[in-house]
């Protein structure tokens with residue numbers, strides 16, 4: 001089949017790491033003169049590529065349903081070819097090939113060159129760092145490493161993404177320059193395990209050094225950190241954060257649990273006391289730091305008392321941002337050998353309880369911001385409002401600042417100074433000053 005004239009639509013599911021992978025897929029296809037787009041609703045594609053997620057049950061279900069929808073389209077003759085790539089495909093390739101024969105080929109997370117071959121396209125090494133962005137022009141994700149060397153007992157990510165491989169500081173700075181030249185002003189650094197950065201290639205933790213170099217890139221005004229691991233945390237990072245205005249005073253550090261018995265069973269290599277010390281260190285060094293974390297409820301054997309100790313920890317630590325996952329029993333992880341004995345309805349109820357605690361904390365913290373001024377990056381206009389974010393908020397997951405668009409004219413992608421006038425648990429209302 002001569003696919004070169006065909007229109008290709010790339011559908012992206014899952015996390016920001018998949019967004020970056022899809023941005024690379026589309027850039028490689030376009031560089032090979034193939035008409036490829038991200039989830040283009042007006043496009044009538046002949047070829048569809050689905051970039052899947054295989055992290056937990058819900059994500060797998062969404063990926064499988066999407067594949068089945070497009071398999072249907074193919075059966076009805078609406079598309080000619082269907083390819084599936086990404087984490088789910090990496091993890092369950094053999095089963096999927098058997099179960100969904102409408103898919104023309106499945107690829108793993110490291111098989112972009114083979115995917116391109118289906119389009120008679122070459123993998124262009126010179127394109128590294130040049131991506132077709134899914135995100136708005138003013139911000140982009142920067143994947144600083146792939147894989148993870150940790151062995152958290154519940155986590156299937158190392159099965160899909162392999163061992164930790166850091167990218168070099170030079171290649172990341174180069175990519176940041178290309179992104180800045182396209183208009184990107186905020187970089188979101190992502191990795192499965194940010195704090196491990198450099199240990200493989202430089203034999204030392206090098207995140208602080210990378211941040212210094214990235215902050216020298218003209219045009220980049222904010223650099224944000226996602227997914228740090230608390231054990232053996234390189235605390236020099238907090239000194240760099242405090243001293244360097246371009247590094248957002250923001251840290252996304254999933255803690256998963258606080259109860260020591262559960263942390264041990266999760267193989268997290270840290271205790272509640274050490275975690276508290278680390279958070280205190282962060283708050284002492286970076287006074288206004290916003291810490292985002294995620295917890296997992298319903299881990300095998302989690303008792304009501306253990307869950308209560310997690311609630312007490314959350315009340316005490318008062319995280320600025322918090323998310324909760326229900327435990328998902330993933331095959332080939334070491335936790336799979338334990339009994340998944342917390343009923344689903346209990347997991348759901350514990351998640352709601354923890355989020356209720358956080359709602360109160362978040363509302364209280366937001367109300368303290370009334371009458372204060374903040375620098376806000378305007379992300380979009382929707383209905384009667386412009387939506388922006390402070391340096392303490394990441395897109396999609398955190399608070400937004402709403403500014404009345406009937407009264408004020410602003411430009412998406414601009415930084416604006418605003419005064420907060422009202423606050424809800426997850427939204428702030430402001431006017432420019």
Ligand code: SF4
Pocket residue numbers: 148149150151152155156157158192193229
């Ligand atoms: S550090 Fe994160 S990605 Fe790595 S094994 Fe643990 S939970 Fe999974």
